[in-house]
Amino acid sequence: xxxxxxxxxxLKRPLRFTLTAGALMMAVFLVCVLQSLVVALDAGVREAKxxxxxxxxxxxxxxxxxxxxxxxxxxxxxxxxxxxxxxxGGIYQDSSGFFAQFGVDTDRLLEVYDEIRxxxxxxxxxxxxxxxxxxxxxxxxxxxxxxGSRIPLQSQIFTRGDGSPWEFxxxxxxxxxxxxxxxxxxxxxxxxxxxxxxxxxxxxxxAGTYILRIAPxxxxxxxxxxxxxxxxxxxxxxxATSEAEFxxxxxxxxxxxxxxxxxxxxxxxxxxxxxxxxxxxxxxxEQSRDVGILKALGFTDRTVFAVLLGQSLLLCSLGGFLGLxxxxxxxxxxxxVLSTQFPGYEVTPGVLGQAAAVALAIGLVAGITPAxxxxxxxVVDALRGEA
Amino acid sequence: xxxxxxxxxxxxxxxxxxxxxxxALDKVDLKIEAGSFYxxxxxxxxxxxxxxxxxxxxxxxxxxxxxxAGQPLAALSGADIARWRxxxxxxxxxxxxxxxxxxxxxxxxxxLLLAPxxxxxxxxxxxxxxxxxxxxxxxxxxxxxxxxxxxxxxxIARSIVTDPTMILADEPTGDLDRAAADSVLDLLGxxxxxxxxxxxxxxxxxxxxxxxxxxxxLDKGRLESVERNETPAKA
Numbered sequence: 001x002x003x004x005x006x007x008x009x010x011l012k013r014p015l016r017f018t019l020t021a022g023a024l025m026m027a028v029f030l031v032c033v034l035q036s037l038v039v040a041l042d043a044g045v046r047e048a049k050x051x052x053x054x055x056x057x058x059x060x061x062x063x064x065x066x067x068x069x070x071x072x073x074x075x076x077x078x079x080x081x082x083x084x085x086x087x088x089g090g091i092y093q094d095s096s097g098f099f100a101q102f103g104v105d106t107d108r109l110l111e112v113y114d115e116i117r118x119x120x121x122x123x124x125x126x127x128x129x130x131x132x133x134x135x136x137x138x139x140x141x142x143x144x145x146x147x148g149s150r151i152p153l154q155s156q157i158f159t160r161g162d163g164s165p166w167e168f169x170x171x172x173x174x175x176x177x178x179x180x181x182x183x184x185x186x187x188x189x190x191x192x193x194x195x196x197x198x199x200x201x202x203x204x205x206x207a208g209t210y211i212l213r214i215a216p217x218x219x220x221x222x223x224x225x226x227x228x229x230x231x232x233x234x235x236x237x238x239x240a241t242s243e244a245e246f247x248x249x250x251x252x253x254x255x256x257x258x259x260x261x262x263x264x265x266x267x268x269x270x271x272x273x274x275x276x277x278x279x280x281x282x283x284x285x286e287q288s289r290d291v292g293i294l295k296a297l298g299f300t301d302r303t304v305f306a307v308l309l310g311q312s313l314l315l316c317s318l319g320g321f322l323g324l325x326x327x328x329x330x331x332x333x334x335x336x337v338l339s340t341q342f343p344g345y346e347v348t349p350g351v352l353g354q355a356a357a358v359a360l361a362i363g364l365v366a367g368i369t370p371a372x373x374x375x376x377x378x379v380v381d382a383l384r385g386e387a
Numbered sequence: 388x389x390x391x392x393x394x395x396x397x398x399x400x401x402x403x404x405x406x407x408x409x410x411a412l413d414k415v416d417l418k419i420e421a422g423s424f425y426x427x428x429x430x431x432x433x434x435x436x437x438x439x440x441x442x443x444x445x446x447x448x449x450x451x452x453x454x455x456a457g458q459p460l461a462a463l464s465g466a467d468i469a470r471w472r473x474x475x476x477x478x479x480x481x482x483x484x485x486x487x488x489x490x491x492x493x494x495x496x497x498x499l500l501l502a503p504x505x506x507x508x509x510x511x512x513x514x515x516x517x518x519x520x521x522x523x524x525x526x527x528x529x530x531x532x533x534x535x536x537x538x539x540x541x542x543i544a545r546s547i548v549t550d551p552t553m554i555l556a557d558e559p560t561g562d563l564d565r566a567a568a569d570s571v572l573d574l575l576g577x578x579x580x581x582x583x584x585x586x587x588x589x590x591x592x593x594x595x596x597x598x599x600x601x602x603x604x605l606d607k608g609r610l611e612s613v614e615r616n617e618t619p620a621k622a
Contacts, residue, residue, distance in 0.1 A: 002500070008488035293484045296445060297498045297545075298473020300466050379445045383484065 002303065006310040009287060020279045021319040024362070027272040028323025028355050033334060034265040035351045036327075038258045040342040043179030048244035052112065053212040053220060055082075055227055056246070058237040064206030065236055067194075073210055076226050078218030083108040084190050084207035090153030090166065092143070099139060100182060101153065102208075103190035109134070112213045115181050121147045121172025130192040132171035136183035138343065141336065145170050151186070158193060161200040166192075180243070182343035212240075269358060276366040280312045284370025291374045292382025305375040312367025313360065320359025324352050390457065392421035392552065392585055393442055397451035400437050400608075411437040413608040414451065421552070424579045424586045424619065426599035433605040435589040436557055442587060443476050443555045444468045456552065473501040477546025477584075481558035483538040485530040491517065491541045492526040498549045516544035520574060536567025543574055553585035554578065560595050572598045576619070594620070 010017055055073060057063035064086075073082045088101035106127050110116055118134065125147075126132050135145060145151065152165035160166065168188055175183055194205050214223055224240035231238045241249070291304050331347040338345050400412040412434045419425060427435040440446040441453055444460055453460050455475070463471060477498075478484075485494045496513040504512070517523050520540040530538050539559060546554050556575065560568035576598055578584045588599060596602050597620040604611040 004493065005486070005489065012488050289484065290486050293486060294497075295469065296443075296472065296478050296484075298469050298471075298501050300469045302466075380440050383445075383480065 002307055002310070006307055006314055009283065009290075009307075010311050010315060013283075016279060016282075017315065020276060021315060021322065023272055023275055024316055024319025024359065025322040025326060027268050028320045028359050029326045029330070030268055031265045031358060032324065032327030032347050032351055032355045033330075034261045035354060036331075036334075036345055036347045037338075037342055038261050039348060039351060040179075040338075040345040041258060043344045045244050045248045047178050047180040048242070048247050049115075049180065050220060050242065050244075051214050051216065051218070052243040053214060053224055053227070053240050054243055054246040055210040055212060055238050055240045056208075058228075058239040061209075063236070064208055065210065065238060066206055069231065069236075069238070070207070070210060072230060073212065073227055076223055076230065078214050078223050079212050080215050081108050081111050081213040083112045083211045083213075084209075085211050086190055086193060086208040088153070088158065088166075088188075088193070089156040091156065092151065092153055099142075099184050099186065101133075101186040101188065103193040104187050106134075106187070106189045109187055112211050113181060115176045115178040116174045117176060118172045118174050121170070123172070125171040126187075127189070129169065129171065130189055130195065131167055131169050133168040133186050133188040134172045134174055135170055135186045136181075137173060137175040138182070138184035139186065140173055142184070147171060147173065158197065160196065166196075179344040180247070184343050269362065273362045273365055276312070276316060276362055277369065280308075280315075280366045280370050283311060284308055284373055287374070288377060288382050289385060291377050292379050295377070295379045296383065301375040304377075305371045308371035308374045309364075309367040312371070313363040316359045316363030316366065320356055320363075323359070324355060327352070327355070391418035392456055393417070393419040394454045395438075395442075395451065396453075398438075398441065398448045398453055399450040400434070400441060400446065401449045410608045412441070412448070415605075415608075415610045417603065417610060417613070419585065419587070421585055422579075422583045423601060424576070424599045425588065425601045425603060426596035427587065427589045427603045427605060428591070428593075428596050429605035429611075432607070434608040435605055437608075438605065439555050439557055439587060439589050442553075443478060444472050470501070473498060474549060475552045477549065477551040477554040479539070479542050479546050479554060479556035479559045481561040483530065483535070483542045483562070485538055485541060485545075487530050490527050490529055491522060491533065491544075494530070494541055495544045495548050498545060502549060512548055513544075516548040517541070519547065520544045534567070535563050536570055539563060539567070539571050540574065543571065543578075547578060547582070547584070551584075553587065556586065556588040558589055558591065560590065560592060568592070568595065 055065070057065055067084070070082050070084060073079060083105045084103070086103040088103055090101045091098055106123070110123060119137070126134050133151070139145060147170050149170045151168040151170065153168065154165050168186070190207070197205050212223070214220060220242060224242070227240040228238060287308070294304050294307070327347045335345045395415050395417045398412055398415045399410060402409045402411055415438065427438060429435050437446065441448055442455070447461065460468060486497065489497070492513050495516050496509050499509040499512055514523065514526070517526055520543055522537060522540055522544065525533060525537060530541070533541065554575070559571050559575070563571060572595055575586055575588065579586050588595065590596050597616065600616055600619055602614045602616060604614070
């Protein structure tokens with residue numbers, strides 16, 4: 001019966017109930033989305049491998065490294081493989097067709113990134129032609145490409161002499177369970193880039209970064225220090241960092257987005273908490289006489305406290321539950337839309353748990369004030385309508 | 388001579404508003420036997436409702452002592468007095484005071500939630516109480532779907548469903564037309580006669596007071612007189 005009383009009191013004003021629950025639903029949905037963005041941004045850092053090292057120019061990520069460095073780096077004890085990785089910056093069709101493309105040593109790709117799993121085509125097919133490329137499952141979903149599809153790209157960095165687009169042919173499709181591997185990326189043979197550029201007379205061709213895979217048990221800090229010192233007096237000084245640190249640095253280039261996004265979420269929640277508090281205070285005042293009746297009948301202060309708090313918790317649980325459901329349902333479409341900016345966007349159970357806890361906390365905060373007032377209400381005052 | 392059910396000795400209730408003190412009740416002495424029917428009369432502000440609230444444990448006296456069935460109410464904690472009310476007192480109010488969002492049956496069942504009864508037993512008791520007040524066919528109606536007289540009968544059903552020792556009725560006919568008021572008075576009379584309930588009723592209405600065995604007159608918080616009515620009127 002107290003549950004029935006809680007329910008009926010909540011449903012007594014259906015419009016107010018619906019609007020408040022709806023506001024809470026939207027707030028919880030928004031918090032889930034924003035928090036998932038933060039998690040997606042952080043995924044590359046969180047799931048980075050400790051046995052991978054990124055070597056970049058000490059000046060800037062946008063300054064290339066000589067190709068000759070690769071063999072030197074591989075002489076450092078503990079380095080199993082060093083792979084060139086060159087950002088291509090290609091656009092497919094128009095500016096909305098942007099995704100990441102890298103020229104790499106295709107023979108080393110799966111050794112350095114062993115989380116990559118080729119699900120269609122093969123490494124041999126990738127290596128069989130200079131213009132062949134390997135694309136992630138996300139690009140397949142986005143563009144409907146398949147092995148054999150031709151992809152013309154205009155690079156913002158590397159232009160062909162005649163202004164025509166770079167042509168690529170899909171030789172394989174990959175996927176990965178690791179959030180550090182973006183499934184919206186295209187890998188192609190670095191030699192395609194190198195040979196094309198040399199053919200038009202360019203001599204200074206370099207690699208954007210080198211990705212090192214170190215042997216198990218190797219001291220990564222020692223390797224990084226050795227790589228750094230190796231080129232200290234060279235034309236181009238380098239900076240070796242762990243993959244996690246590199247990814248974190250990449251995220252920080254976008255500014256303190258996690259803080260910004262979390263602040264927006266916090267602001268939304270604070271506003272909704274105040275709105276729910278206002279609703280519950282109004283509901284509490286309307287039920288003053290009912291509280292007096294319950295107390296007169298022998299219900300204790302604790303019970304009336306529970307009846308009022310229960311309404312707030314139920315309201316917020318319902319709104320929160322709907323918000324969680326909406327976030328789950330919208331996860332796929334949002335992930336598609338944000339695949340370029342936020343690869344790995346996913347509403348995780350952790351995010352859902354946090355949002356559910358937040359909804360309950362709002363229920364608790366909004367319910368305690370009217371519940372405490374009801375607990376303190378004198379029966380005589382409540383029945384006289386003086387409360 | 389049996390012990391009185393209710394004993395008030397020098398009971399005062401003083402309200403303080405600003406620097407002023409208002410004696411809502413001023414040194415009232417009264418003894419009420421079990422199974423009797425009392426009407427409390429007096430002008431507005433005479434202390435009738437205050438007296439009823441004190442006897443029902445809804446309020447506490449500032450001075451004097453008040454015992455019910457030998458139990459000084461001042462000795463009971465807030466939770467204990469709530470439990471005592473749940474088992475020993477039934478309330479009927481002028482404005483009916485039913486929970487608007489609950490049906491008549493649920494309203495009557497409400498006090499039984501505090502008793503160790505199963506849901507089926509609660510339903511059975513509530514149905515019986517509604518039958519006693521002649522409203523079995525209105526069990527599923529909400530208060531807003533009932534007339535004033537019917538709402539008051541639901542309130543009476545709620546007051547008797549726990550089989551309390553006494554029923555305290557504060558202006559039970561105040562908001563009713565004559566016919567509905569007579570029906571309520573008849574019901575209270577039957578509860579008194581047939582179930583031997585102690586009934587204390589605050590009223591302005593001399594016709595309602597005529598149904599009681601005793602009439603207590605109050606004025607400005609003081610007890611003026613207690614009259615015995617040799618032939619209580621039947622409604």
